[in-house]
Amino acid sequence: MDRMAILQLSLLMLAIPAQYLLMKYTQVPDIQQRNSALQRLLSSAVGFKAKYLSWQTWQKWCIDMFGKVHSMRHKGSGHTGVEQPTPGQTSQGESPATEVLKFRDPKGYFGGSTEIRSPRQSNIKYRIGQVIKHKTWGYRGVIIGWDPVAKAPEKWLKEMHPADKRHWQKMPNYAVLVDTRDRHLPQRTYIPEESIEIISNTRIIHPELDDYFELYDGAQYLPRPWLQSIYPHD
The missing domain is CATH 2.30.30.390 (Hemimethylated DNA-binding domain)
Known part of the structure; x- marks a missing residue:
């Protein structure tokens, strides 16, 4: 499946919950309650963006993944008589961070x-x-x-x-x-x-x-x- 098809499928899958949420919040009879509900929805969306779509989140994910990869490499290599790196470092003396x-x-x-x-x-x-x-x-x-x-x-x-x-x-x-x-x-x-x-x-x-x-x-x-x-x- 090419990237365009994956993107189209993802948009279709997101459309259903988005449509449900819009119907749910627009059916609230009281205007003040509706505005409050929409504000909570927007706050949740902003929080989701900050948590999962920010540069800082992906940077932290990359650091963690580098660390896991290096850890797996060291476990797989066993003891070879070479001095093991200190915590947070690779075998070349560099840390993922x-x-x-x-x-x-x-x-x-x-x-x-x-x-x-x-x-x-x-x-x-x-x-x-x-x-x-x-x-x-x-x-x-x-x-x-x-x-x-x-x-x-x-x-x-x-x-x-x-x-x-x-x-x-x-x-x-x-x-x-x-x-x-x-x-x-x-x-x-x-x-x-x-x-x-x-x-x-x-x-x-x-x-x-x-x-x-x-x-x-x-x-x-x-x-x-x-x-x-x-x-x-x-």
Whole structure:
């Protein structure tokens, strides 16, 4: 069966439940109840899209699948006298998650480089997993990466760093997952060190949070093994 036939069949199968739902909600006599029911239906549809059709969901699925494939390969190979990789790594020393990072931005801009940050320079003030607040804009977030100096396309640096803030390019810059309570659409930012302040007793809400961290210990987030391997001294 070709792709077009599969698509047509899928649309036909979806048409029946969609028709049923429309009939169900449009037959409600009270206008207010009908509007409320339709709003719930739309909210469910938006939730379904966010859960199953978003880039973050497919990224997480790819990471999980890579991990399962590598796990099956290791189980099938048995003990061969070769040192086994640490958790979260393949036999080549790469984790599935770092491979995804390389695919997303092969140049490693915005704190996304998979280059191991070792040794850790003494001028790096903050660490991955720390919860922060932007001093100017007030949004909260969690640090998922950093660069000793700004690493971004030249055009972006010129647009985002004003003429009187060119020194931002020479200081550590941090990749941050922004709390969706402060920015409704899931976002990442890249913040110069002097714009950051640490906050405590604050959890962050972001759909990608579990990809980077295992848990929150009450003060900061603890990184997954693959992220810790990139920042061994954080």
